[in-house]
Amino acid sequence: MSELIKSVENGVIEQINRSASTEKPAKNELGKDAFLQLLVTQMKYQDPLNPSSNTEYISQLATFSQLEQMQNLGSMTSNSQALSLVGKNVIVRTKSETGTITDIGGKVDFVNMSNGKARISINGNLYSIEDLDSVIDDTYILEKGRPRILEKVELEYDAKDPTDLSFNVHMGEGDSKADDVAVLIDQTLLDSSVITIKDNKITIAGSVFENAPDGTYKVTVIFNDILLTTAKDMVNITVKNSTVVPNDPEEPNEPTDPEEPNDPDGPNDSDET
Numbered sequence: 689m690s691e692l693i694k695s696v697e698n699g700v701i702e703q704i705n706r707s708a709s710t711e712k713p714a715k716n717e718l719g720k721d722a723f724l725q726l727l728v729t730q731m732k733y734q735d736p737l738n739p740s741s742n743t744e745y746i747s748q749l750a751t752f753s754q755l756e757q758m759q760n761l762g763s764m765t766s767n768s769q770a771l772s773l774v775g776k777n778v779i780v781r782t783k784s785e786t787g788t789i790t791d792i793g794g795k796v797d798f799v800n801m802s803n804g805k806a807r808i809s810i811n812g813n814l815y816s817i818e819d820l821d822s823v824i825d826d827t828y829i830l831e832k833g834r835p836r837i838l839e840k841v842e843l844e845y846d847a848k849d850p851t852d853l854s855f856n857v858h859m860g861e862g863d864s865k866a867d868d869v870a871v872l873i874d875q876t877l878l879d880s881s882v883i884t885i886k887d888n889k890i891t892i893a894g895s896v897f898e899n900a901p902d903g904t905y906k907v908t909v910i911f912n913d914i915l916l917t918t919a920k921d922m923v924n925i926t927v928k929n930s931t932v933v934p935n936d937p938e939e940p941n942e943p944t945d946p947e948e949p950n951d952p953d954g955p956n957d958s959d960e961t
Contacts, residue, residue: 770799770806770817777829780810781821791821833861835911837922845897847930854891855923857909866911873925874905892925900927901934 779793794810801807807814841855859866869885871878871892882893890909897905907923910916 769820770808773808773820773823774799777824777826778808778810778820779822779824780808780815780819782815782819793824829862830864830915833864834915834917835860835864835866835913835919836917837909837919839922841923843923843925845894845900845925845927847897847927847932850894850898852891852894853925854889856889857919859885859888860911860913860917864913864915864917866913866917868912870910870912872908872910875908897925897927897930899932900930901932902927902930903934 773796775796777793777795779791782790782792784790792810792813792815797809797812799806799808800814806817808817808820809815836858838856838858843853843855845851845853857869869883869890870880871883871890873896878892878896882896884891884893892907904924904926906921907925909919909923911919
């Protein structure tokens with residue numbers, strides 16, 4: 689009901705606008721200022737007939753000093769952490785007045801220091817270091833966004849009904865995205881003219897297998913991303929109904945004895961002089 693009671697000024701009910709960006713709920717914490725106020729209040733209203741001893745005041749002041757040092761140390765640690773985040777990928781978690789939790793990710797551009805509090809800039813917006821949720825390694829992001837073949841594929845080329853062969857790939861994301869590939873069939877590099885890439889699909893022209901004998905061939909895909917990701921053993925192509933006869937491996941020639949000179953009289957012994 690207290691929310692419905694407003695002050696009246698000049699016959700007009702005063703409207704109080706609350707900004708979600710500036711008003712934050714009070715934290716249930718005992719700061720050093722509150723501790724000092726309690727200590728002063730205790731000294732002011734103590735029983736004059738039974739005052740607190742100096743030892744008690746010294747103990748309380750020592751506690752106050754320790755509290756202040758701990759808070760200063762915590763603030764320095766928090767600010768130091770914020771400064772070390774410049775250039776790194778992070779995720780901050782914010783909570784609205786309605787309780788909606790939002791995760792914002794990006795690279796920290798700079799750190800803003802205001803009233804001893806550090807705020808990190810992500811995508812042009814400032815966030816409290818207290819909202820920090822995760823720090824992500826750059827290598828992890830590259831690995832996560834690397835291109836890949838989504839699932840193992842078994843393709844078939846019928847020599848009696850030749851067609852092009854296609855399979856789906858993921859070309860990557862962000863800094864790891866690829867826009868071209870190299871394709872090898874059993875370690876033989878295909879010419880780029882027989883490879884087509886469109887809508888995350890690689891198509892190999894059927895002409896590649898016109899002169900291939902029956903058998904199963906392994907496909908290797910090399911993406912041109914920053915890490916040159918290579919996908920092996922994910923795509924197999926089986927050729928059937930081919931009339932091409934595989935070449936027989938060349939048999940090694942048997943070694944032959946060197947020809948001996950044809951001399952019926954045998955070698956002539958030279959006369960010694």
